[in-house]
Amino acid sequence: MTLIVDIERRLGVFRLKTSFEAGAGVTALFGRSGAGKTSVVNAIAGLLRPDRGRIVINGEPVFDGERGIDVPTPKRCIGYVFQEGRLFPHLNVRQNLNYAGLFSRGMPASEFIHVVELLGLKDLLDRRPGNLSGGEKQRVAIGRALLSSPRLLLLDEPLASLDTHRKNEVLQYIELIRDDIKIPIVYVSHAVEEVVRLADTVVLVSAGEVAAVGTAEEVMGRPDLHTGVFEGGAVIDAKVIEQDMQNDIATLAFDGGTLSVTKVDALIGEPVRVRIRARDVSIALRRPEAISIQNILAGTVREVRSERGGEVDVAIAVGGVVVRSRITQRAADQLGLRPGLSVYALVKAISLARAGSP
Amino acid sequence: MIPTPEEQEVLWLSLRVAFWSVLVSLPFAVAVAYVLARASFPGKTLFDALVHLPLVLPPVVVGFFLLLLFGRRGPLGEILEHWFGIVVAFRWTGAALAAGVMGFPLMVRAIRLSFETIDRKLEAAASTLGAGRAGVFVTVTLPLALPGVITGVLLSFARSLGEFGATITFVSNIPGETRTLPLAIYTFTQTPSGDEAAMRLSLIAVLLSLAALYVSEVLVRRAAKRVRGDDADSRH
16 A cells, blocks of 8 residues: 655645654554544545646556546545544434444445444444443444555544543454454654554654654654653654563564663564653763663763753764753763763653554 | 314314415425525515515405415416415415415515524535535535524414404305314404303414424424534533
8 A cells, every 4th residue: 555645735824734654554644633634534535626647546546636626525545533423313323333324335144243343333333322332432433434445544633532531442443453354554643652663654743844753762752852742752663572471571672772661562572662751861970780770771862952941852862763862961061972972761651552463 | 161063173274274374385495585585686685575575465455465366366376276286265275375475474584584693604514515506505505594493483383373354355154174272262353152162272372382482482492402513401
C-alpha cells in the first residue's frame, strides 16, 4: 500500500499545505490540536476538497486538482473512524456493522463473524448505540469501518473522548487490528503514548504543514520539532534476548547495546519498542560504580542545544540510536559537554511503548 | 351515542378527504422541507413565503385561487382531467386538494425543523461507508427526521379535518360529496332546530381530534426514542 498526499487548502486564515507518503502499517499524523490533522484525513476521505494537489492510493488518484479528478467519498473505499464514533442512533449494533452492505460495500458473513470476534462485539449486536459505553461505541465504529471493504483505515483521535481505562482497552483492539487484519492505517493523534505505541511511520504536522516524516524512532527523538507538544525523549526499537522470570527483568538488544527493563510481556526474539524520556537520563564523564542505575550506556555527544528555562538538550549517539538527556545549562558547563565528547548516559527509567508485535 | 347513517357518511367522507390530502401532500412536503432546510439558492426567501402563504391568507382566498386554477376551465384542472382523468371541481377529491393545500405549510414546517436538527456528521459517516446522496437520505436523514414527519402528518391531518373556508369556496357544500364534518355542522346551524344535530357532530369532531392527538403522541414518543438510539427497555 502506498498513500501519497500532496495538498493545499485554505480554511479561513489557516492554510493547510501538506505533503507526505505513507506505506504499509500504521502512519501516525501527529501534532497538537488545531494543527490541521483532521483536515488532512478529511481530504483523504473526500469530505474536504483541497484547493489543489493530489491524493493517490495504491497508484490510483482519488483527487487530482490539475486533472480534475475528485472521486466522491462513497467510491473511495476508505474506512473512517471518527473521534465521536458517529454510530447511527436509529440502528442497532448489528445494523450499524452491516450498514455498508446496503451499498454493495459489504463483506462476506465469514468476515462479519471474524470482526465481531476480534473486537468482542458479540454481546452488543442487538443493543442500540444510545446505551453503549464510550469504549464500546468506538469498538463498534471500528468494526463498522472494517466491514466496509476498506483499502485504507482512517482513525481520527478515536480515543480522545475516552477515559484512561477505556483508552487502553480500545488501544489494544487497534493493535489487534493492526497485527491481525493488516490493513494500512492512518492514525491521527496528539497523544505521544498512542503514537509511540502504534506507529510505524510518523508524520509530524504543525500549523498545517508537515514538519517531519520518518520512522517513530527518528521523528519522536527530535526535540527541535515539537517543543511543547510533548516531553522530549528517544524511541528505541529493540529485541528481547533474555527473560529473567525470577526477577521479572528482560534484556533487550538494540543497535548500540543492551537495556534491562522490567515487566516486558514478550517472548525472546520478539521486537519491542521502548521510550526513554530526556528527563530520565543523566550524564557522567566516567562510568560510575556502585550505583543503583541499571542502564548505563556509553556514547558520544552529538549536539548540545540550549532550551528555555536554563536547560539544555543533549543528544548522545549510542551505536546507531540517539538518546536524549535534559539537564541544566550549569551542569552542562561544569561537565564541559561538547560534540564529540565521550560520555555515559545514565538511564533512570524506561517505559515500554509496544511489545510483541512486528 | 351511535352515529346515524347520515352522520356516518359525513364522518367517513371527512376521514377519506383528510387521509388522501395527507398522503398526497406528504412526499411534496418532505421534498420542499428538505430543499428549505439544506439548499441555498436565489429566491429562497420568496419560495419560503409562497409555501407559507396558505397559513396567512384568508382560506376563502385560497379556495378562490383553487377554483380559478383547478376548475374545469382552469389551466391546471384541464391538465389533471386530460392526463390523469382526475376531476377535482365539486368532487371530494377537490375537498382533499383544498385540505392538502391548507395543511401544507404546517407539514413542511414540522418536517423542516426535524431536518435542521439532524447531525450532519452522521450523513458524512454514511457516505464514507458507501452511501450516495439518495442512499444517505433514505437510510439516515429520513429515519432521523421521523418524529418531525409524524408531527407534520398529524398537524396536517387535523387541519384537513377542520378545513372549512377553502373547501366551501372551491368545491361548495354538496351532501355526500364535499360536505365534510365542519361543513355539515355549519349547515345544521343554518337550519331551524338543527342545534341538536350540530352538537352531535361537534362531539364526534372532539372525539376524533382527541384520538388523533393520542395516536400521534404515542408514535412521536416511540420515534424519538428510536432516533435517540435507546434500547426498547431503557436499562441505563
